[in-house]
Amino acid sequence: MIIHDHGARHVAIIMDGNGRWAKKRHLPRVAGHRAGVEAVRTIVRAAGDMGLEAMTLYAFSSENWKRPEEEVSDLMGLMKRFILSDLDEFAANDVRLKVIGNWRALAPDVVALIENALDRTAGNKRTTLAVALNYGAQDELVRAARAAAAEEGGITAETIEAHLDTTGLPPLDLLIRTSGEVRLSNFLLWQAAYAELYFTDRLWPDFTPADLQAALDHFARRERGFGGL
Ligand code: IPE
Ligand code: IPE
Ligand code: MG
Numbered sequence: 001m002i003i004h005d006h007g008a009r010h011v012a013i014i015m016d017g018n019g020r021w022a023k024k025r026h027l028p029r030v031a032g033h034r035a036g037v038e039a040v041r042t043i044v045r046a047a048g049d050m051g052l053e054a055m056t057l058y059a060f061s062s063e064n065w066k067r068p069e070e071e072v073s074d075l076m077g078l079m080k081r082f083i084l085s086d087l088d089e090f091a092a093n094d095v096r097l098k099v100i101g102n103w104r105a106l107a108p109d110v111v112a113l114i115e116n117a118l119d120r121t122a123g124n125k126r127t128t129l130a131v132a133l134n135y136g137a138q139d140e141l142v143r144a145a146r147a148a149a150a151e152e153g154g155i156t157a158e159t160i161e162a163h164l165d166t167t168g169l170p171p172l173d174l175l176i177r178t179s180g181e182v183r184l185s186n187f188l189l190w191q192a193a194y195a196e197l198y199f200t201d202r203l204w205p206d207f208t209p210a211d212l213q214a215a216l217d218h219f220a221r222r223e224r225g226f227g228g229l
Contacts, residue, residue, distance in 0.1 A: 006216040009170035011047065012056040012195070014187055015040070017179030017203030024203075030074040035205035037082050041089075044129050046209035048093055050216060054128040054169045058187050062102065062136030079133065080110060083117050090117075094126035100165035101135025102143075128169060137189035140165050144190075166191055174219045176212075178204045196222050 015036060022032030040057060047055040060075055067075075083097075090097060097117050104111055114133075141160070148159035161167065172191040177183075180201040184192065198215045200207075 006050070006220040008052060008173040008216055008219050010054040010056070010172050011052055011174045011176065011212075011215070012058070012172055012188055012191070013043070013207075014058045014175070014177040014185060015204040015207075016177060016181055016185075018205060020179060021203040021205045029071055030078075032205060033075060033078055037078055039205050039207050040082070041086065042209060043207065043212060044095065044127070045093065046212055047129075048095065048127040050209075050212065052127060054130060056100065056130040056132060056166065056169070056172075056188070058132045058135065058185075060101075060133050060135070061186060062134055062139055063186065076107065076110060080113055083113050087117055087120055090121050090124065090129070094124045095121060096124040096128045097121040098128055098130040098169070099133055100130050100140070101133045102139060103133045106134055130166065130169060132187070135165070136186045137184075138186060141190060160190070164190060174198060174215060176200065176215050178202050178207050194224065194226055196224070 018032035018036040019029045020032070021035060022029050025031070044055065059079065064075070065072060089095075099114050099118065103114055106114075141164075144160045144163035144165075145155055147163040148155045151159055153159050166172075166188070172188060172195040175184075175188065175192050175195045176198045178200055180199070182199050188195075196219050198218055200211060200215070202211055
């Protein structure tokens with residue numbers, strides 16, 4: 001039994017650098033995305049082993065539609081295959097799937113697959129894997145604010161929070177971005193208010209459980225005062 005004293009419950013990752021990983025190897029971008037899916041598999045398993053309650057992964061942003069049609073369709077294909085092929089693995093590892101973002105606007109076959117996967121994993125308890133699909137934090141906040149405004153209490157921090165896509169997950173502790181870019185790219189803007197931010201040059205397909213452990217070690221050394229002392 002491993003003792004987990006890093007103290008983090010919820011880690012989010014902006015999985016960036018698939019394209020550069022492929023370019024370095026003179027491969028097409030889709031090869032980078034395929035390698036990225038392998039990294040997802042390994043990291044989700046590690047997240048459970050490291051005692052994390054939730055991991056949120058940025059898989060497709062609301063801005064990624066601007067990419068060439070072929071790349072968008074490659075990414076959607078990989079997503080579908082990932083959900084299909086890993087459902088059994090989620091069951092075996094007690095992983096509950098959650099999807100955040102405007103995923104209901106995706107193609108009907110993807111929506112059906114997601115609904116089935118959510119349903120099949122709803123009772124799993126060890127780790128929640130939240131995948132951000134067609135996700136943009138500004139879009140999430142507009143939707144949450146609209147829903148909050150329609151409620152009796154109106155717009156407050158609490159009612160907005162209650163309508164975020166991430167409601168029900170533990171507060172975000174640590175936000176990691178790979179590939180050396182130092183920006184949030186419209187990811188979890190509200191939830192990141194007091195998260196520790198961790199940037200690494202590692203390209204996403206090269207990100208290993210040891211890198212996740214290094215980020216958690218970094219987190220364990222931070223003192224979070226949440227505005228107090
Ligand atoms: C991240 O890798 C994956 C997605 C955005 C889906 P990129 O495709 O952005 O890789 P780079 O940034 O071009 O290297
Ligand atoms: C952020 O990466 C989105 C995902 C990782 C899914 P991008 O590569 O799309 O972000 P920018 O364009 O560099 O900001
Ligand atoms: Mg990128």
